[in-house]
Amino acid sequence: METDQCTFYYKSKTVNSALSRTEWIQLKEVLSFHDWKLVTLALPKSCHLSSHQVTVSSSHICRLYDRFHALDKDDKGSLNRSDFQNISELAVNPLGDRIINAFFPDGMDLIDFNSFVRILARFRPVDQNPKKEPNAPEPINSRVNKLKFAFQLYDQDKDGKISKSELLQVLRMMVGVQVTEEQLESITDRTIQEADLDGDDAISFEEFKKSLDKVDIEHKMSIRFLR
Amino acid sequence: MGFFLFPFDSLICILLGISFTVWFTLLLVFIIVPAIFGVSLGIRKLYMKTLLKIFKWATLRIERGAKEKNHLLYKPYTNGIIAKEPMSLEEEIKEIRGSGSSKDLSSPEFEMSDIFYFCRKGVESIMDDEVTKRFSPEELESWNLLTRSNYNFQHISLRLTVLWGLGLLIRYCFLLPLRVTLAFTGVGLLVVGTTMVGILPNGRFKNFLSEKVHLMCYRICVRALTAIITYHDSENKPKNGGICVANHTSPIDVIILASDGCYAMVGQVHGGLMGIIQRSMVKACPHIWFERSEVKDRNLVAKRLSDHVEDKTKLPILIFPEGTCINNTSVMMFKKGSFEIGTTMYPVAIKYDPRFGDAFWNSSKFGMVSYLLRMMSSWAIVCSVWYLPPVTREEGEDAVQFANRVKSAIARQGGLVDLLWDGGLKREKVKGTFKEEQQKLYSKMLVGNPEDRSRS
Numbered sequence: 068m069e070t071d072q073c074t075f076y077y078k079s080k081t082v083n084s085a086l087s088r089t090e091w092i093q094l095k096e097v098l099s100f101h102d103w104k105l106v107t108l109a110l111p112k113s114c115h116l117s118s119h120q121v122t123v124s125s126s127h128i129c130r131l132y133d134r135f136h137a138l139d140k141d142d143k144g145s146l147n148r149s150d151f152q153n154i155s156e157l158a159v160n161p162l163g164d165r166i167i168n169a170f171f172p173d174g175m176d177l178i179d180f181n182s183f184v185r186i187l188a189r190f191r192p193v194d195q196n197p198k199k200e201p202n203a204p205e206p207i208n209s210r211v212n213k214l215k216f217a218f219q220l221y222d223q224d225k226d227g228k229i230s231k232s233e234l235l236q237v238l239r240m241m242v243g244v245q246v247t248e249e250q251l252e253s254i255t256d257r258t259i260q261e262a263d264l265d266g267d268d269a270i271s272f273e274e275f276k277k278s279l280d281k282v283d284i285e286h287k288m289s290i291r292f293l294r
Numbered sequence: 295m296g297f298f299l300f301p302f303d304s305l306i307c308i309l310l311g312i313s314f315t316v317w318f319t320l321l322l323v324f325i326i327v328p329a330i331f332g333v334s335l336g337i338r339k340l341y342m343k344t345l346l347k348i349f350k351w352a353t354l355r356i357e358r359g360a361k362e363k364n365h366l367l368y369k370p371y372t373n374g375i376i377a378k379e380p381m382s383l384e385e386e387i388k389e390i391r392g393s394g395s396s397k398d399l400s401s402p403e404f405e406m407s408d409i410f411y412f413c414r415k416g417v418e419s420i421m422d423d424e425v426t427k428r429f430s431p432e433e434l435e436s437w438n439l440l441t442r443s444n445y446n447f448q449h450i451s452l453r454l455t456v457l458w459g460l461g462l463l464i465r466y467c468f469l470l471p472l473r474v475t476l477a478f479t480g481v482g483l484l485v486v487g488t489t490m491v492g493i494l495p496n497g498r499f500k501n502f503l504s505e506k507v508h509l510m511c512y513r514i515c516v517r518a519l520t521a522i523i524t525y526h527d528s529e530n531k532p533k534n535g536g537i538c539v540a541n542h543t544s545p546i547d548v549i550i551l552a553s554d555g556c557y558a559m560v561g562q563v564h565g566g567l568m569g570i571i572q573r574s575m576v577k578a579c580p581h582i583w584f585e586r587s588e589v590k591d592r593n594l595v596a597k598r599l600s601d602h603v604e605d606k607t608k609l610p611i612l613i614f615p616e617g618t619c620i621n622n623t624s625v626m627m628f629k630k631g632s633f634e635i636g637t638t639m640y641p642v643a644i645k646y647d648p649r650f651g652d653a654f655w656n657s658s659k660f661g662m663v664s665y666l667l668r669m670m671s672s673w674a675i676v677c678s679v680w681y682l683p684p685v686t687r688e689e690g691e692d693a694v695q696f697a698n699r700v701k702s703a704i705a706r707q708g709g710l711v712d713l714l715w716d717g718g719l720k721r722e723k724v725k726g727t728f729k730e731e732q733q734k735l736y737s738k739m740l741v742g743n744p745e746d747r748s749r750s
Contacts, residue, residue: 130375131421134422137426137427137430138426151420152723153426153723154419154420154423154425154426155719155723155724156415156419156423156424157416157419157420158723158724158728158729159724159728159729159731160412160415160416160419160729160732161412161732161736162409162412162413162416163416163729166412166413166416166417166420170420187420187421190417216413217413220413221409237409238404241408241409241412241736242736242737242740243729243730243733243734243737244730244733245733245734245737245741246737246740246741250741254403254404258404262406275406278406279406279407282391282407282410283390284410287389287390287407287410287411287414288410288413290376290414290417290418290421291376291377292375292376292377293374293376293377
């Protein structure tokens with residue numbers, strides 16, 4: 068994979084972001100076209116992304132970089148779990164720890180800016196008029212990918228199924244000590260009964276998707292930037 | 295060689311001597327004497343107006359420069375960068391369920407889609423939360439020719455650079471030495487003056503003199519920072535036997551309030567220069583200084599404060615209930631200690647104008663000395679002070695509710711955001727108990743109220 072040095076201007080510093088060309092193309096999918104025409108790219112001469120050369124500082128990428136910088140109190144250039152736990156509103160969220168884990172896949176302990184943006188990109192509002200190219204990959208903020216993000220909050224052992232114990236665990240996190248064990252068990256049993264279609268006493272991703280068919284995920288799992 | 299330098303030497307000495315005398319006389323006439331009598335010559339207001347015109351010009355130049363190169367300027371967004379919906383937990387989850395479920399919505403139960411609420415709230419707080427941004431200086435919309443607040447370096451033209459260089463020269467070579475001299479004069483006079491007043495026997499004359507000395511020295515210090523202060527509603531100024539509470543942005547708050555009225559200060563005993571100042575101040579009129587060990591004992595603190603307010607001859611106490619410096623865009627939780635004492639509270643709102651110099655003290659980044667140097671090398675400190683009408687605790691209101699009421703009044707007057715979060719979060723992590731509140735709210739949705747359960 069070739070790595071192009073792409074820079075963008077952030078405040079008074081230039082930020083060198085070493086991404087491969089394909090990653091930059093993916094990142095472009097993250098921003099809407101309006102923002103994309105605003106990113107400063109200083110690409111080396113060997114690069115042939117000439118159509119994307121224009122530019123200026125993207126307000127969204129800059130704001131996210133601002134935020135990344137503010138969270139990175141020790142100026143490491145990357146974030147660890149402790150930096151996330153310092154966010155007070157996240158620390159009082161009952162599912163805070165699970166959400167933090169979603170940012171550190173594959174047992175990694177540090178996250179750099181590119182991965183940070185990529186994960187947050189899932190919460191971009193869905194495009195109203197998607198251009199359907201036949202071989203185009205699923206956009207990162209599609210309904211399916213949003214569902215996958217939520218699914219991984221349930222499915223801790225990543226076996227592709229939500230077992231009864233995993234569901235119980237999440238419920239326990241959300242209610243704390245307010246609800247008895249029997250009540251939680253009965254709720255879990257009923258939920259699995261309703262959603263489980265193939266009778267294996269667990270909820271697979273397809274069953275999960277099906278049970279949430281009518282829920283307005285596009286709206287509820289999207290975060291809009293203020294201009 | 296030495297021969298030729300000789301006449302020049304004496305010439306230089308004479309020139310230096312004359313310019314020093316002239317400079318010092320100007321200082322005395324235009325700054326120190328008016329400070330002693332509390333009179334203003336209007337120089338600072340004129341200075342402020344000129345600066346504002348220059349800043350506007352500078353910002354236009356930057357914008358023009360950016361447009362020519364077809365770039366977009368980085369504009370900070372202090373009101374939050376994402377759209378948040380102000381719905382409660384219950385309403386939000388009902389909405390999520392409502393769109394997908396065909397079941398009866400009034401019966402409490404669980405849906406797999408409930409997780410979306412917590413998930414989205416969590417990611418929203420990762421992108422933008424209310425607390426983290428309160429501990430760094432406020433970002434400015436237009437540039438004020440200070441390097442520390444510029445975000446668009448690559449768009450500065452030659453003319454603007456020259457202007458900036460001129461500004462640098464003025465600030466560091468003219469204003470800074472002037473201000474440092476004034477600061478030393480002010481502090482020196484305070485120590486000397488209060489010690490001298492301390493020799494007198496207690497009585498009305500001593501109080502009168504102590505007031506005059508304090509006011510004079512604080513006014514000199516105000517000029518040492520070139521602080522341009524506008525006081526509103528002075529009829530509500532704190533009176534003896536009361537407690538004055540204000541929002542806290544920097545140690546300069548004390549100087550700003552104390553140059554308009556006399557207060558009894560509260561604080562920890564320090565060593566060094568601060569210690570000398572504290573010891574001499576206490577000779578002239580009673581202040582409340584605590585030893586480090588006494589600070590932990592809440593009963594002792596409360597007792598000393600109540601003893602002080604009961605004595606009506608003593609000055610009103612000045613307290614900053616937030617306990618730490620916040621960046622002046624919001625007011626954070628007020629600690630309830632001073633609200634339990636049961637006397638009249640005089641709320642004061644202080645709002646700084648960050649265009650001329652940001653007064654926020656980021657104590658994790660700058661020590662006291664470098665902070666003061668930064669203050670003295672900015673253009674000016676401009677602020678507004680509002681004296682709010684006095685309040686007392688009402689029937690059936692506990693200290694925490696009283697504190698929140700006062701806090702809201704201050705936030706409203708100063709145009710600041712009213713937050714319930716603790717200023718202590720600057721250094722510590724939030725307590726786990728707050729999670730319980732959210733869990734309680736959600737459990738109610740799941741299983742209904744505990745009373746309903748016991749009935750059925």
